[in-house]
Amino acid sequence: MKFTYESYADMIKHLGNMEYQFADYRSWKDSEKSVILRHDVDYSLQKAAEFSGIEREMGVQSTYFVLLSTNFYNVHSLKSKNYIRQIMDNGGKIGLHFDETQYDIHTEEELEKCLYGEAEILSDITGVETGVVSMHRPSEKFLSENRKFGHIINSYGKLYFNEMKYLSDSRRNWRENVDEIIRQGTYWRLHILIHPFWYFAGYERDMKHTLKGAIFNASLQYYDELGDNFSNLGEEVGRDEIEILLKG
Ligand SMILES: [Zn+2]
Known part of the structure; x- marks a missing residue:
């Protein structure tokens, strides 16, 4: 499978042809053959929102896990909220992506306190209870513990690995041939993790170019944000100066 929007759309088409029902973490048992599509939004809500547009076009749903404690995006900014709204309008569900290393956690109670706290903040943003x-x-x-968090489903619960075939493109690497596994239809339950960060419309970028492109875009985005706060920015530092610097 290529890391393009088109290949992702093809994957969805193949899943449909093989009669997998597109489900979430609660509804997957409702049909005989089902797939949970899951996305971890590690870097870019914009990319996630674009991905949700593909799913809307294909008439399927998935779950997007959003970080609250990352330095890459701020869920409280209007821009971020608009991307989250866009994902939801496109039919996507929003889950909490939780980074325990951002806290000084020593006990299960401390973990729960931090996790429930973030879940509540996310609920306020989405207007839907974080599930x-x-x-x-x-x-x-954590993976070995099969932790439960009250009414909040743990997507790393054993159920989603023992009862389902788990496939992931982590670090831009499918460890197994995902197309082949879908085509064979051997597994009646699929749990697929896809990071939109690695995918592009119309063409594929290798890891180096994906990373370079992301750094380039982030620098220009920083420039633009600075310009929103500092009215004479262009007189001090031209945007083209930054572009030349980055391209050089
Ligand atoms: Zn992540």
Whole structure:
């Protein structure tokens, strides 16, 4: 599978052809053959919103896990809220992507306190009760524990790995041939994690170019944000100066 929007749309088409029902973390048991599509939004809500547009066009739903404690985006900014709204308008569900390393956590109670706190903030932003959480870079310890968080489903619960075939493109690497597995239809339950960050419309970028492009765009975005706060920015530093600097 290529890391393009078109390949992703093809994957959805193939899943449909193989009669997988597109489900979420609660509805997956309702049909005989189902797939949970899941996205971790590690870097860019904009990219996630674009991805949700593909899903809307294909008439399917998925779950987007959003970080609250990242330095890459701020869920409280209007821009971020608009992207989250766009994802929801496109039919996407929003879950909490939780990074336990952002806190000084020693006990289960402390973990729960921090996690419930973030879930509540996310509920306020989405207007919908946060019903599912995925851990950002979960520790081996966490993965082995099969933790429960009250009414909030843990997407790393054993159920979603033992009862379902789990496939992931983490670090831009499918460890197994996802197209082949869908085509064979051997597994009646699929749980697929896709990071929109690696995908582009119309063409594919390798890891180096994806990373370079992201750094380039982030720098220009910083410039633009600075310009919104500092009216004479262009007189001091031209946008073209930054572009030349980055391209050089
Ligand atoms: Zn993550």
